[in-house]
Amino acid sequence: MAPVRVSVNGYGTIGKRVADAVARQPDLSLVGVSKTRPSFEASIAIERGYPLFVAGEAGAEPFRAAGIPVSGTLRDMIARSDVVIDCAPESVGRQNAALYQQAGVRAVFQGGEAATVAEVSFNAAGNYSAAKGKRTVRVVSCNTTGLARAAAVLRERYGVEEWEATLVRRAADPPETQRGPVDGILPAMRIPSHHGPDVQTIFPDLRISTMAVVVPTTLMHVHVNHVRLVRPPPSAEAVLEAFRQAPRFRVFRPWEQAGGTPQVMEFARDRGGRRPDMMENVLWEDGLGLTGKDLRFFQGIHQESIVVPENVDAVRAMFELAPDGPSSMAMTDRNLARAA
Ligand code: NAD
Numbered sequence: 001m002a003p004v005r006v007s008v009n010g011y012g013t014i015g016k017r018v019a020d021a022v023a024r025q026p027d028l029s030l031v032g033v034s035k036t037r038p039s040f041e042a043s044i045a046i047e048r049g050y051p052l053f054v055a056g057e058a059g060a061e062p063f064r065a066a067g068i069p070v071s072g073t074l075r076d077m078i079a080r081s082d083v084v085i086d087c088a089p090e091s092v093g094r095q096n097a098a099l100y101q102q103a104g105v106r107a108v109f110q111g112g113e114a115a116t117v118a119e120v121s122f123n124a125a126g127n128y129s130a131a132k133g134k135r136t137v138r139v140v141s142c143n144t145t146g147l148a149r150a151a152a153v154l155r156e157r158y159g160v161e162e163w164e165a166t167l168v169r170r171a172a173d174p175p176e177t178q179r180g181p182v183d184g185i186l187p188a189m190r191i192p193s194h195h196g197p198d199v200q201t202i203f204p205d206l207r208i209s210t211m212a213v214v215v216p217t218t219l220m221h222v223h224v225n226h227v228r229l230v231r232p233p234p235s236a237e238a239v240l241e242a243f244r245q246a247p248r249f250r251v252f253r254p255w256e257q258a259g260g261t262p263q264v265m266e267f268a269r270d271r272g273g274r275r276p277d278m279m280e281n282v283l284w285e286d287g288l289g290l291t292g293k294d295l296r297f298f299q300g301i302h303q304e305s306i307v308v309p310e311n312v313d314a315v316r317a318m319f320e321l322a323p324d325g326p327s328s329m330a331m332t333d334r335n336l337a338r339a340a
Pocket residue numbers: 009010011012013014015034035036037055056087088089090091092110111112113140141142173303304307
C-alpha cells in the first residue's frame with residue numbers, strides 16, 4: 001500500500017515537530033509544509049528536504065527575496081495531499097477547514113480549535129477506535145492529552161470515581177518573548193477551567209474537574225492530581241508500575257535527581273537520538289502517594305511536544321493503517337526513538 005500523503009499547514013511550535021514525526025513514519029509520506037513568511041524555520045525546512053508552500057496573504061515574493069525556494073501555494077500542497085495536519089494558530093484552523101473540505105481532503109486539527117471543528121476529538125490511548133475512518137479529527141491540547149493518557153491507565157486498572165486536578169501552566173513557549181507574566185502567579189478566573197470538559201470529549205463519563213494557574217516559566221506544565229479510584233490499588237508501587245508499563249510515560253526515580261521541570265528538560269536534551277523533547281507524561285516516584293482509594297500525584301507535560309505522536313496516530317486511525325491504539329502508538333514511538 002502506498003504511504004498516505006500528509007502535509008502540515010502551519011509550521012510553528014507544533015507544526016515543525018509534527019512534520020519531523022511524519023517524515024519518520026514509513027507508512028506516511030510528507031508532501032510538504034506551509035509558511036506565511038520567511039524565517040529560520042523556513043530555511044531549516046528546506047535543509048531537511050521538506051517542500052515549502054506559501055500560505056497567507058503575503059505570497060511568494062518575500063521568500064524569493066530571502067532566497068528560500070518555494071514549491072507552490074497552500075492550495076497546491078493541499079491538492080497533493082490525502083490529509084492535511086492543520087497546525088495554524090488557535091482559531092485559524094477553523095477558517096482553514098473550509099479549504100480542506102472544498103479540496104476533498106481529510107484534516108487533523110489541534111486542541112486550540114473548538115471541539116466542533118471535527119467529527120471527533122482524539123487521544124491515542126483514550127479513544128483510538130473513534131477516529132477510525134473519520135474525515136476530520138481534532139487532537140486535544142497538551143494538558144488534555146496528558147490528563148487523558150493518565151485517565152486511560154487509571155480507568156482500566158482501578159476505575160475512577162472522581163478526579164480533581166490543578167494545572168500549573170507555563171506562561172509561554174520558549175520563543176514567545178511577547179507573552180508573560182515574567183513575574184507573578186495568575187489564577188485562571190474561570191472555575192472550573194475548560195480542561196475538564198475537554199477531557200470529557202475523550203471520556204464522556206469521566207468525573208473530572210480542573211482549575212489552573214499560570215506561572216512564569218516556559219519549561220512544561222505540572223498537574224497536581226487527586227484521583228479517587230473505584231478499586232483501591234494494592235500499593236503505590238503497583239500504580240507506579242501501571243504507569244511505567246503504559247506507553248508514553250516516563251517515571252523518574254529519586255536517584256535520577258530529576259526533581260523538577262528544568263532537570264526533566266535537561267534529560268530530554270541529553271538523551272539524544274531524537275528531538276530534545278519530552279513527548280511522554282512525566283511522573284516522579286516520590287511524587288505519587290496513595291491512601292486507600294485516594295491517589296495523589298504530580299505529572300509534568302512538555303507542552304511543545306506531547307501532542308506530536310498523537311497527530312501521527314490520528315492519521316493512522318483515520319486511514320485504518322493500524323488495528324488499534326497500542327499498535328499505532330508502538331509503531332509511532334519506535335520510529336520517533338530511532339530518528340536521528
Ligand atoms: P505557533 O504560533 O507556534 O505556530 C503557528 C504557525 O502557523 C506559525 O508559524 C504561523 O506563522 C503560522 N500561520 C499563521 N497563520 C497561518 C495561516 N493562515 N495558515 C497557515 N499557517 C499560518 O502555534 P502553535 O503553538 O504551534 O499552536 C498551533 C496549534 O496547536 C494551536 O491550535 C494550539 O492551541 C495547539 N497547541 C499548542 C501547544 C503549545 O504549547 N504550543 C500545545 C498543544 C496544542
